[in-house]
Amino acid sequence: MDTRFVSDLTGAADAIVVTTSGIEPLTGAAAALDEQAGGALSRAVAASRFTGRKGERLEVIAPAGLAVNRVLLLGTADKAGKAAKLDRPGAMALGGAAAAALLTAGSKTVRFATQGIASDLSAADLAAEIAAGFTLRSWRFDKYRTKEPAEKKPSVRCLEVAGDDPDGAARSWEDIARVLDGVRLTRELVAEAPNVLYPETFAARIRELEQEGLTVEILDEEEMRKLGMNALLGVGQGSVHPPRLGVMIWRGGKTDEAPIAFVGKGVTFDSGGISLKPSEGMDQMKWDMGGAGIVVGTMLALARRKAPVNAVGVVGLVENLPSGSAQRPGDVVTSLSGQTIEILNTDAEGRLVLADALWYTQDRFKPRLMIDLATLTGAMIIALGHEYAGYFTDTDSLAGDLEAASRASGDKLWRFPLHENYDKLIDTPTADVKNIGPGREAGSITAAQFLKRFTNGVPWAHIDVAGVVWAEKDGPTWEKGATGWGVRLLDFFVREQEKR
Numbered sequence: 001m002d003t004r005f006v007s008d009l010t011g012a013a014d015a016i017v018v019t020t021s022g023i024e025p026l027t028g029a030a031a032a033l034d035e036q037a038g039g040a041l042s043r044a045v046a047a048s049r050f051t052g053r054k055g056e057r058l059e060v061i062a063p064a065g066l067a068v069n070r071v072l073l074l075g076t077a078d079k080a081g082k083a084a085k086l087d088r089p090g091a092m093a094l095g096g097a098a099a100a101a102l103l104t105a106g107s108k109t110v111r112f113a114t115q116g117i118a119s120d121l122s123a124a125d126l127a128a129e130i131a132a133g134f135t136l137r138s139w140r141f142d143k144y145r146t147k148e149p150a151e152k153k154p155s156v157r158c159l160e161v162a163g164d165d166p167d168g169a170a171r172s173w174e175d176i177a178r179v180l181d182g183v184r185l186t187r188e189l190v191a192e193a194p195n196v197l198y199p200e201t202f203a204a205r206i207r208e209l210e211q212e213g214l215t216v217e218i219l220d221e222e223e224m225r226k227l228g229m230n231a232l233l234g235v236g237q238g239s240v241h242p243p244r245l246g247v248m249i250w251r252g253g254k255t256d257e258a259p260i261a262f263v264g265k266g267v268t269f270d271s272g273g274i275s276l277k278p279s280e281g282m283d284q285m286k287w288d289m290g291g292a293g294i295v296v297g298t299m300l301a302l303a304r305r306k307a308p309v310n311a312v313g314v315v316g317l318v319e320n321l322p323s324g325s326a327q328r329p330g331d332v333v334t335s336l337s338g339q340t341i342e343i344l345n346t347d348a349e350g351r352l353v354l355a356d357a358l359w360y361t362q363d364r365f366k367p368r369l370m371i372d373l374a375t376l377t378g379a380m381i382i383a384l385g386h387e388y389a390g391y392f393t394d395t396d397s398l399a400g401d402l403e404a405a406s407r408a409s410g411d412k413l414w415r416f417p418l419h420e421n422y423d424k425l426i427d428t429p430t431a432d433v434k435n436i437g438p439g440r441e442a443g444s445i446t447a448a449q450f451l452k453r454f455t456n457g458v459p460w461a462h463i464d465v466a467g468v469v470w471a472e473k474d475g476p477t478w479e480k481g482a483t484g485w486g487v488r489l490l491d492f493f494v495r496e497q498e499k500r
Contacts, residue, residue, distance in 0.1 A: 001138060002158045003131050003173060005166035009033065009115065013160065014107035017072045017098045019117055021083035023052045028116020029162075030073055037065040041073060053077045054084065057101055072101055076117065086119040088129050089410025093476035095133025100474065103138055103154050110134075110156055114163040124168030127161045131169075132176050134159055136477040136484065139184060141191040175305060179491050182301030183484035189293040190469055190482035194269040194286040199236070199317040202268055202289065203244040206296060206315070212303040219245040224356075231335040232356040235349040236318035238273060238326025245357065246292075248299040248313040252306060259310035260497055261367035262299070262490065263357050265350040265374035266292030266317040273320045273346030274328055287482065288350070290469030291373035292317065294486035301491050309498050314361045316353035320346070332431050336360055337454055340431035348435045350376045351447050355454040362458045369398060369459040371493075372451065373486060374466075379443030381467040388414040389468045389485070392448040393461035401496055402461060402489075410476075411489035413463070416445060423449045 009016075009029055020030040023045050034041040040063040044050075050058040056075035063071055074097055078084040086094065095112070102110055112130055119126045138154060163169055189197065189205065197205075203218045210216045221242040224233055229245070236243035246266070253259075270288040271277060277285070287293075292315035299313040327333075331343045333352075337359040341352065354372055361370060380390045391413050393399050399415055406413040422445045428434035433453060437446030448462045468485040471478060478484065 001135065001156060003135065004158065004160045005127055005169040005173065006111070006160050006162050007164070007166050009113045009162050013068055013109045013111040015070045015072060015102055015105070015110045016066070016068050017074060017102070017110060017112040019074045019076045019094065020052045021075070021077040021118065022081060023050065027083070029113035032115070033066070033071065033113070037063045040064050040066075041071065045073070051075065051081070053079065053081065055097075057097060059101065069107060070105070072098060074098065083118045086117060086121070086126065088121065088125075088408055091119065091121060091126055091129035092133030092136070092410060095130035096137035096477040099134040099137035103156055104152055106155050108155055109158045109160065111160040111162055114161060122168070123164040124172045127163040127165070127169035128172035128176050131159060131161050131173055132180060133477050135180060136183060137479070139187060140479055141187065141481055178304035179301040179488060181304050182297035182491070183487045185300050186293045186297030186487050187482040187484040189296060190287045190290050192286070197286075197289070198241040198268045198319055199244045200241060202266060202292070202317050203246055206246040206248065209248060209296070209300060209303065212300060213250070214299060214303050215249040215251070217247040219247070227336060227360070228334065229336045229356040229360070230333040231341055231352040232316050232318065234327045234331065234333045234343070235267070235273070235320050235352050238323040239319040239321040241319045243316070243318040245360070246315040246317060248296070250299060250302050250307065250311045252302070252308050253310040257310050258368040259312045259365055260494060261361045261365055261370040262295045262311070262313045263354060263361050263370060263372040264292035264295035264313070264315040265289070265353050265372070265376065266315045267350055267353065268317060268319050270320045270347070270349065271322060273326050273349060274322050275345045275347040276322060277347060284470065287470045288375050289317070290375045290465055293469070294373050294465065294490070297484070297487040298490040301487055302494060307494055307498065309494055311494065312361065312365050312367065314357050316357040318353055320349050335454070339433060339453065342428050342431040342434040344434050345436045348447070350374050351435060351450045354451055358451065358454045359456065362456050367458060370455060371461045371463065371490070373463045375469060376464045377444045377447050377466055379440070380464040383444065384414055384467055386467045386471060388412045389463050389465045390414050390416045390444060391461055391463045392416050392418050392445070394418050395459045395461070398459055398461050401493055404496065405489050405492035408492045409488035411468075411485050416448070418445070418448060418452065422446055426450055
């Protein structure tokens with residue numbers, strides 16, 4: 001889809017999108033367009049239940065006096081009916097709402113008028129973020145759809161965003177579009193079928209990032225065994241697809257500057273192993289590599305925008321399946337750190353992958369901070385549903401930076417506690433640590449406490465993304481399926497670190 005920024009509200013377009021924060025009278029570009037149409041929009045509003053509030057939309061087909069096929073009217077008022085100022089996530093959601101309404105409506109050229117929209121953003125950033133929302137909501141994973149009717153296929157070929165600073169918007173868009181490339185890559189990886197994406201093929205996709213200026217290393221099973229990564233290797237020993245460790249290095253900062261490290265869980269399919277999951281919903285376990293997908297997409301985004309920072313991404317890639325060679329409950333493994341782990345549940349496998357990946361990352365790269373991302377626990381979905389990702393850190397400054405990035409990106413976070421009393425719950429007389437806590441209590445917290453034992457004191461945050469990498473219904477900027485959550489969060493986080 002071609003994206004352009006213009007200053008004129010009118011012009012050749014199949015559909016025009018305007019907004020209003022009230023209906024008596026219409027406001028902003030909607031009022032101007034209504035005048036050109038001889039009051040056609042006002043009459044359509046009067047004949048409908050449209051009130052101009054956020055989330056509402058009204059389509060006017062072939063309005064008199066306008067050379068367009070349709071006008072889409074979007075509401076922006078708050079619940080009290082007052083004009084609400086849009087932030088970045090709100091602007092993206094507005095663009096997404098337009099895409100959801102028009103993507104398959106038959107319109108080829110869509111013009112979105114931003115004039116008159118109340119926002120704390122500059123005119124340039126407002127236009128660019130609306131374009132970002134439209135673009136993200138237009139993305140679909142349809143590579144396997146062979147018999148889709150023509151009327152269900154996307155028709156939009158060009159998006160024009162009209163605003164007061166089109167040149168500035170084009171510059172903002174150039175930067176944002178590079179990050180969206182990372183979001184799209186994350187979505188592609190998360191949505192891919194597990195018979196297509198498994199450790200070796202995932203590693204091959206990572207290898208392609210060398211073309212973007214990243215240094216990429218792929219450690220195979222033998223190399224990891226020599227290092228002593230027995231926790232990670234144990235997870236994958238039941239599969240015919242051997243594990244891999246993907247390492248991506250971006251050198252955009254000073255030579256002697258310690259990097260920011262992102263570590264991702266990449267379980268390309270999780271059956272639970274010998275501790276087999278129920279069959280219902282197991283097909284969704286193809287996205288148990290969501291944390292790794294976020295890390296890979298983020299590294300692409302940093303490379304595309306040539307971020308002036310040093311960063312490293314490390315992803316542990318395994319497939320967790322039951323077989324005669326699979327890891328058993330009761331096994332004891334020695335991790336890369338030298339700590340021994342008693343395996344009491346083979347479905348608590350992601351923390352085993354991360355244990356070795358985290359230790360490897362801190363030992364080799366000496367990062368200034370580490371953030372790991374993982375679809376780690378179902379308990380996190382019970383706690384937060386699908387609105388927020390839960391995160392853990394005992395470094396308050398790191399928490400503050402993550403919260404700020406969350407507000408800017410719209411990728412929502414909620415902080416959970418760490419405490420030595422939770423840590424005691426994973427002690428065991430058999431080994432140094434066991435891989436699950438007692439029963440179902442504090443499951444997400446004990447998982448985080450487990451990971452902390454492998455950080456070696458490096459400032460660290462763990463983000464449990466179990467509830468946010470995949471959606472069973474459409475969202476503001478995504479179609480049902482892979483959301484791409486996390487890439488913009490980490491990009492905003494890195495941008496703040498670049499200033500220091």
